[in-house]
Amino acid sequence: MMTVHEVSNISGVSIRTLQYYDSIGLLKPSDYTESGYRLYDDTALERLQLILLFRELEFPLKDIRRMIDSPGFDKDKALEQQIELLELKMEHFENLLNLARGIKQIGVNKAMDFTAFDTKKIDEYAAQAKKTWGDTDAYKEYEEKSKGRTSEDNANIAKDIMKIFTEFGGMKDQEPGSEAVQKQVKKLQDYITENMYNCTKEILSGLGHAYSAPGEMNTNIDNAGGEGTGEFVDKAIQIYCS
């Protein structure tokens, strides 16, 4: 567990920025000490890294949050988009470079060409990426439902879900396709639908991938149900959804 100071040193972002990201819910510390000091672990650092990547592409922090917290968020796909966007940006800078070189040689840009400053392509792609994640109906519903909740409510919901995963953990000796396990998957789906957003099979399948892929979710689930629970749940979910 690291303090703000250490995270700041490693990542290069200011302490104030970390505090701010906490306040807007973009990057919550993994824990707090009794006296309120922020404590971060590796999964928080991972999240921070993702945030910084999006930030480099000039996404508003609100959108970054929406995207990362989006119910069906797929890190791999997002990274692909990031790569694409970075490539577009490189192109953009090459154009600027050419413009600067041109002006330097000829003295003036006679053609009064401003196309080098044009970011339409980048903006459009960014808008589209944004839509893919944060603008889904599922996310809107999720936001709607979370509005009327206290932080206590949220803690309870998190506890409930973790309990479901703990139960999954106790079923790892059974087959993922067995009736009992499948019933447990349905329980998860129903709980999400009731308390968060309409969890379709498609979204559920996406969630499953996130459960088994290394990262924040996988760590938390394995903590609740024991090593390998994330992968186990994913298998069960994929069977359920097919």
Next chain:
Amino acid sequence: MMTVHEVSNISGVSIRTLQYYDSIGLLKPSDYTESGYRLYDDTALERLQLILLFRELEFPLKDIRRMIDSPGFDKDKALEQQIELLELKMEHFENLLNLARGIKQIGVNKAMDFTAFDTKKIDEYAAQAKKTWGDTDAYKEYEEKSKGRTSEDNANIAKDIMKIFTEFGGMKDQEPGSEAVQKQVKKLQDYITENMYNCTKEILSGLGHAYSAPGEMNTNIDNAGGEGTGEFVDKAIQIYCS
């Protein structure tokens, strides 16, 4: 002469931005209609282009203004720095690209490497470039002296200087090295020193280059003293300074 709408269309910056740039004195329209409409000509567009280039490199507008309006501003040298900075930026994005690709392949960035987000090199170079232009003693003195002046005062000073250039224009049949012309150079230098900033020979020489190079200054000077005055004055100045 173009209206805000047209400039906005050509350059891609918003009308509000043009109004804002006017208000902070970064980009003044070439003229106003009787009813107060802003009118821009080609030299304004040139200046806008330069502004946008600096803006792409994330210079604060205040610094951009200081730089462009700096007494010894050398467009060529600035462009060279811009090019250098753009190249650094490209490098930066390549690092980010590699990071994104890495995360995508391995799933997680185990090394928790944040060096890709490090912009120290770029920042340092930018700071140095800033120092080269806007942080000179001459510019500070210039700002100090301009503080207590009304816009009327400024108009008068501009008129005085243009008169000096008109006088230069009438001397184009003489040699740039002749006594009369050299005396006129000294007159210019003295006027600038008294009313604006301590105009050393070095600065004067830099100004000379700006007078003969195509751009805003050259256009204005040729308007005052006739075609070729800018180049003529530059020649005289370079002789004076050597």
Next chain:
DNA sequence: ATAAACTATTACGTAACGTTAGAGTCAAGT
């Protein structure tokens, strides 16, 4: 035990515009 170094929470400041709001202008059509 006491300084030195951290950290927390307000809270106000800043940069570069976006966004109305309210009102005057201009060119075209009737």
Next chain:
DNA sequence: ACTTGACTCTAACGTTACGTAATAGTTTAT
């Protein structure tokens, strides 16, 4: 001459992503 629609102007407040104190509690090191 008059209306209409497209432009433009000047305030003036809103916004984002923090920076920068100010004040107060906390932890570590001697």
